[in-house]
Amino acid sequence: MEFKKNIPIYLQIMDKLKQDISLKVIEPGGKLMSTRELAVKLKVNPNTVSRVYRELESENIVFTKRGMGTFVVEDENILQNIKNNMANDIVVKFIRDMSNLNISPEEAIKMLKEIEEE
Amino acid sequence: MEFKKNIPIYLQIMDKLKQDISLKVIEPGGKLMSTRELAVKLKVNPNTVSRVYRELESENIVFTKRGMGTFVVEDENILQNIKNNMANDIVVKFIRDMSNLNISPEEAIKMLKEIEEE
Amino acid sequence: MEFKKNIPIYLQIMDKLKQDISLKVIEPGGKLMSTRELAVKLKVNPNTVSRVYRELESENIVFTKRGMGTFVVEDENILQNIKNNMANDIVVKFIRDMSNLNISPEEAIKMLKEIEEE
Amino acid sequence: MEFKKNIPIYLQIMDKLKQDISLKVIEPGGKLMSTRELAVKLKVNPNTVSRVYRELESENIVFTKRGMGTFVVEDENILQNIKNNMANDIVVKFIRDMSNLNISPEEAIKMLKEIEEE
DNA sequence: GTGGTCTAGACCACA
DNA sequence: GTGGTCTAGACCACT
Structure with missing residues (x-):
């Protein structure tokens, strides 16, 4: 994934994840990659991925189970x-x-x- | 004119001026308000307007005559x-x-x- | 570095950087000093250096990675x-x-x- | 005569006059146009021409006779x-x-x- | 720590 | 009065 210059990276990642979720590339209830894992894959700072997950959580699109990871909500x-x-x-x-x-x-x-x- | 929070003020002013110019609210060859004048009107710092005029000039939409002011190009x-x-x-x-x-x-x-x- | 009186400081810094880049004193893909660092070194205001970096970017000589710094393009x-x-x-x-x-x-x-x- | 954008008009006029003088388009001892006349011809502000003549005088290239006009020096x-x-x-x-x-x-x-x- | 933007206020050259 | 440059210092988003 390549990032556009004038848009914050975290927003670009958020949009990509939202797409994947809405298009069910990631299943409802499914598990997202760990922040660390995704950060490595995208070659970005782990803090950046953290922020993405935090914002998605505040939009009620994902939720976090301590020690388990981050999951897509199941509410269709x-x-x-x-x-x-x-x-x-x-x-x-x-x-x-x-x-x-x-x-x-x-x-x-x-x-x-x-x-x-x- | 009110400014949105997430977009640099200078870009918002640029866009507004481009609109005015393209819709001929400001005539081809016509003079823009002086930097100070526009700054007062928009309640922004003169430097911010200065930057707007500089960028518009670099896009060949306006040109400046030293000590005279800033003008819309005449090329239709x-x-x-x-x-x-x-x-x-x-x-x-x-x-x-x-x-x-x-x-x-x-x-x-x-x-x-x-x-x-x- | 001493500045001539009749030429804007930011242009003089730009020219110096262009020289350094073209002579590969700064490597292709290499990182420029941070704006603040260079400002201190040259005893000018950080805004002045900022403008230099912005103009070099608009000439496609350098590019910036948000929060990371400013880098020389790698295209030989x-x-x-x-x-x-x-x-x-x-x-x-x-x-x-x-x-x-x-x-x-x-x-x-x-x-x-x-x-x-x- | 058309003026370049980034060079003060008065300097461009000065250079033109120096050329004319050095190439003897204007004879040694000859009279220059009056400031007013030249200003009209070049479509510039009379103050601008005044400055040109003042600077040329300070370089000992021309001299002024009160009420008579401005003349090229005769010293070859x-x-x-x-x-x-x-x-x-x-x-x-x-x-x-x-x-x-x-x-x-x-x-x-x-x-x-x-x-x-x- | 990095660049980006903005304000406040100053000085300058030019017309 | 006009735009251009510069300083000082602040705040912000991003990494």
């Missing part, structure tokens, strides 16, 4: 919502950004189709 | 491009963000239309 | 080009300056040889 | 030297700049010839 609804919320946020932001440029949603959709075809 | 093509580039960046980022969530452009467009109707 | 081609560009700029300026005085390149070269022998 | 030696001094300064600076890049005068001359041929 929560998992269901992760993807929806992320997508919704992105779409809303997109509409706002375009309207700031005086570009209507219809025009925006037209641009989307054009760029998609390239 | 460049101005045309500002808006296009900004819009393009937004659309590309949108497609990328959605595809990271395993959402196809078609689905994305569907969501766009739904949210628009709300 | 880019490094090759720094020296060539700097030298080329100097030569072109020289020719232009001399021709403004109605001195042909041939005469210029003659003067060069004379002065060199002194 | 001084005029002779203007060109030589300017050229010499340029050559010395060139050698210094190149040696900073670890480029010997011989290599510098080779580059000069190459660029000249382009």
Whole structure:
């Protein structure tokens, strides 16, 4: 995994994990890699992974069992919502950004189709 | 103008000015407010505005005449491009963000239309 | 290092670093001194060094790893080009300056040889 | 006459006048345009031209007769030297700049010839 | 400890 | 009055 320059690494890792969870690459209730293990794999500082897990926990996406590791929650609804919320946020932001440029949603959709075809 | 917390103020001012320029709120060849004037208006430090003007100049959107002020370039093509580039960046980022969530452009467009109707 | 009066300090530091990098006094991929460290050494404000690093980054000569420091790029081609560009700029300026005085390149070269022998 | 961006206008005008004087476009003892006249012609602020004349006077290249105007000195030696001094300064600076890049005068001359041929 | 940003306030050259 | 540079010192996010 390569990291983009202008976005905090911990956020990039968080997003990747959220994707994996929402797409069930990691099963509900499944165990995440240990912070140390993941840090080695991604070549980042263990503190950075710690922060990722801490933030995911505060979003109720994972939980920690002392001495056991970190696990994905089993509540299907929560998992269901992760993807929806992320997508919704992105779409809303997109509409706002375009309207700031005086570009209507219809025009925006037209641009989307054009760029998609390239 | 109120500033978001997570984005550097100078970038937010830059974006606002780019919008104003691309929408011709500020005429091609027109003069921007002086650094001090804009700083007072936005309640930021003159240095921050200075940086904005410097970066806009390095993007060839404005130019400065020593002791005279800072002006929008007169080249219509460049101005045309500002808006296009900004819009393009937004659309590309949108497609990328959605595809990271395993959402196809078609689905994305569907969501766009739904949210628009709300 | 002593600074000339008429040239911005940050430009003088930039040029010195470019020299050091192009002459491989600082290795490709190597780490620059931290902003604070260099600021102390040169007896300038950390902000001034910060600006130097920012501008070098915008010229793709160095890059920064968040919280880690600032590093010389590893692309040998880019490094090759720094020296060539700097030298080329100097030569072109020289020719232009001399021709403004109605001195042909041939005469210029003659003067060069004379002065060199002194 | 168009002005370069990074060099003070008054210096650019000074250099142009020195050239004209050293190349005898303006005769020894001849009269310069009035500050006002030159300012209009160059589309610059009269203060700027004033400064040019003041600096030229302090270099003993011109002198002012109250109510009469500004004139080029008649001393041929001084005029002779203007060109030589300017050229010499340029050559010395060139050698210094190149040696900073670890480029010997011989290599510098080779580059000069190459660029000249382009 | 690292760079990034920001404020406050100063001085300068230029027009 | 204009932008450009610099210092001093602070706070922040990231590693």
